[in-house]
Amino acid sequence: MQEMRVVLAGFGGQGLLFAGKVIAYAGLIENREVSWLPSYGPEMRGGTANCSVTVSDEPIGSPLIMDPTALIAMNQPSLLKFEETVVPGGIILADTSLVTRIPERDDVTVFELEATNMAEDAGLKGLANIVLVGKLLKETQFCAPETIEDAIRKAVPPRKAALVEKNLQALKMGMEN
Amino acid sequence: MxxxxxxxxxxxxxxxxxxxxxxxxxxxxxxxxxxxxxxxxxxxxxxxxxxxxxxxxxxxxxxxxxxxxxxxxxxxxxxxxxxxxxxxxxxxxxxxxxxxxxxxxxxxxxxxxxxxxxxxxxxxxxxxxxxxxxxxxxxxxxxxxxxxxxxxxxxxxxxxxxxxxxxxxxxxxxxxxxxxELPERRTELPDKPWATTGHGNARPKNVANSLYLVAEELERTNFERYERYEQIKATEQMAELVDCEDADIIVVAFGASSRIARTAVRYAREEGIKVGLSGPSPCGRSLWTRSPQPASMQRPTCQSR
CATH class of the missing domain: 3.40.50.970 (Thiamin diphosphate (ThDP)-binding fold, Pyr/PP domains)
Structure with a gap:
């Protein structure tokens, strides 16, 4: 399978680092090479947060992604910052609850999803991140559907086990839209 | 596992x-x-x-x-x-x-x-x-x-x-x-007869100290310590060589940079450029003391793969 290099970017608190961890766990479960690298530092406090996740069949060199095959953008500044880096033929997932200006590139596929509003309307506030992981899975099939459910069970810490079910609902919502 | x-x-x-x-x-x-x-x-x-x-x-x-x-x-x-x-x-x-x-x-x-x-x-x-x-x-x-x-x-x-x-x-x-994959828990640790553990006069006292007012005593500790350094260099250094047998160019790197170098070497090889990679880090137990590259390259312990 092709290497997937995904950049997840948005505000701190939207759960992008966690969403990246779910994707990384999916790769681990399928015995592929994975790396997860967060942005760290002052930008995490109130500003933008992002992480780079690579899932590959080859040993991963740089965990820092300069040329993503997929971008998940959960706010406008993040989309602006990363949209030009996506490789031709790549995809951009934009949470159009928060992103108003859609990229004009014609060499990438842009998917618009009001993930934040959808999650909130369904009683899944704060799980737009996982809705978008579901959408990414639907559009790229980076792992088997049952794998991603296991990945969520692994990524959710034991003390928050009650949230697994809601995460699975959010995932389903993303995969069906 | x-x-x-x-x-x-x-x-x-x-x-x-x-x-x-x-x-x-x-x-x-x-x-x-x-x-x-x-x-x-x-x-x-x-x-x-x-x-x-x-x-x-x-x-x-x-x-x-x-x-x-x-x-x-x-x-x-x-x-x-x-x-x-x-x-x-x-x-x-x-x-x-x-x-x-x-x-x-x-x-x-x-x-x-x-x-x-x-x-x-x-x-x-x-x-x-x-x-x-x-x-x-x-x-x-x-x-x-x-x-x-x-x-x-x-x-x-x-x-x-x-x-x-x-x-x-x-x-x-x-x-x-x-x-x-995390290692197994250690159950036995080495004895440390030199440790200052308290002994109730059952043995000569141990002292942890780095001050020697008699110059010859200090000199003796330094000679002894340097013998240990030589032993470490001779027996503990390790390195990995990747694709070095026929290489015209060998890239030397360690740490995070060696990961990136490894990808670069792979790309170069795909284009027919004979590049190899050496360093203490890429795949395995890797170490240097004082003379990182030259000495570690003398003792490749890990074959290319």
């Missing part, structure tokens, strides 16, 4: 050190190393160990000195500016011939520099962390798995040669998560 888990490099070092029998951690927070200390704060009490956030880096390294003198497996961790602050204490520890593990998750320098990843403490780590021309075993991992493996083995090397050992990582390795 143990189950692989996703862990940050910082956390993997901490867990692995605990499994190696480390029961004392003294440190002071600094980005991008803080997860290591935070992990120790959570885990050490459950292991019956001691986690202590000292009032400064200087205090922390001197606590390491004390715990090591008493025979404990002990470590500290910091990032570049903090490691500079520890340097005096490390020299004392080397002078007293005590084992310990020091982690440097490097950030940019000099000065307070930045908090982003860097490899700019290379010369400090391999040439002179403190005064007195002591030498130190330095490991340079390039993956989270290597961070776990090297932290585990570092305590054995430190105990065997009674020397401080450093793991030289960087902010990228410390912050990134990769799958890692």
């Amino acid at each position: 143990a189950e692989k888990v996703l862990m940050k490099g910082n956390e993997a070092i901490a867990e692995s050190a605990i499994r190696a029998g480390c029961r004392f951690f003294f440190g002071y927070p600094i980005t991008p190393q803080t997860e290591l200390a935070a992990y120790m704060a959570k885990r050490m009490p459950k292991e019956g160990g001691t986690y202590l956030q000292a009032e400064s880096e200087v205090a922390a390294i001197n606590m390491v000195y004390g715990a090591s003198a008493a025979g404990a497996r002990v470590m500290t961790s910091s990032s570049s500016p903090g490691v500079s602050l520890k340097s005096e204490g490390v020299s004392y520890i080397a002078g007293a011939d005590l084992p310990c593990l020091i982690i440097n998750i490097e950030r940019g320098g000099p000065g307070l520099g930045s908090i982003q990843p860097s490899q700019s403490d290379y010369w400090q780590a391999t040439r002179a962390l403190g005064h007195g021309d002591f030498q130190m075993v330095v490991y340079a991992p390039s993956t989270v798995q290597e961070m776990a493996d090297l932290a585990y083995g570092a305590f054995d090397i430190a105990d065997k040669y009674r020397t401080p050992v450093m793991i030289l990582g960087d902010g990228m390795l410390g912050q990134m998560m990769e799958p890692v």
Whole structure:
């Protein structure tokens, strides 16, 4: 399978680092090479947060992604910052609850999803991140559907086990839209 | 085989050190190393160990000195500016011939520099962390798995040669998560007959000390210590060579940079350019003391794959 290099970017608190961890766990479960690298530092406090996740069949060199095959953008500044880096033929997932200006590139596929509003309307506030992981899975099939459910069970810490079910609902919502 | 888990490099070092029998951690927070200390704060009490956030880096390294003198497996961790602050204490520890593990998750320098990843403490780590021309075993991992493996083995090397050992990582390795298989817990640790454990006059006293007012006595300790350094160089250095047999160009790299170099070598090979990679880090147990590349290349222990 092709290497997937995904950049997840948005505000701190939207759960992008966690969403990246779910994707990384999916790769681990399928015995592929994975790396997860967060942005760290002052930008995490109130500003933008992002992480780079690579899932590959080859040993991963740089965990820092300069040329993503997929971008998940959960706010406008993040989309602006990363949209030009996506490789031709790549995809951009934009949470159009928060992103108003859609990229004009014609060499990438842009998917618009009001993930934040959808999650909130369904009683899944704060799980737009996982809705978008579901959408990414639907559009790229980076792992088997049952794998991603296991990945969520692994990524959710034991003390928050009650949230697994809601995460699975959010995932389903993303995969069906 | 143990189950692989996703862990940050910082956390993997901490867990692995605990499994190696480390029961004392003294440190002071600094980005991008803080997860290591935070992990120790959570885990050490459950292991019956001691986690202590000292009032400064200087205090922390001197606590390491004390715990090591008493025979404990002990470590500290910091990032570049903090490691500079520890340097005096490390020299004392080397002078007293005590084992310990020091982690440097490097950030940019000099000065307070930045908090982003860097490899700019290379010369400090391999040439002179403190005064007195002591030498130190330095490991340079390039993956989270290597961070776990090297932290585990570092305590054995430190105990065997009674020397401080450093793991030289960087902010990228410390912050990134990769799958890692953690080592088994150590159940038996080496005896330390030199430790200052209290003995009720049952044996001659042990002293941990780095001050010698009689010059000849100091000279004797330095000769003896340098013999140990030579033994370490002869028996413990390791390197990996990748695609070097027919190479016209050999790239030398360590740490996070060696990961990137490895990809570059692969691309170059695909284009028919005969490039190889060498370094202490890429796949395995990797180490240098003082003369990193030239000496390590003389002793390839790990074949290309």
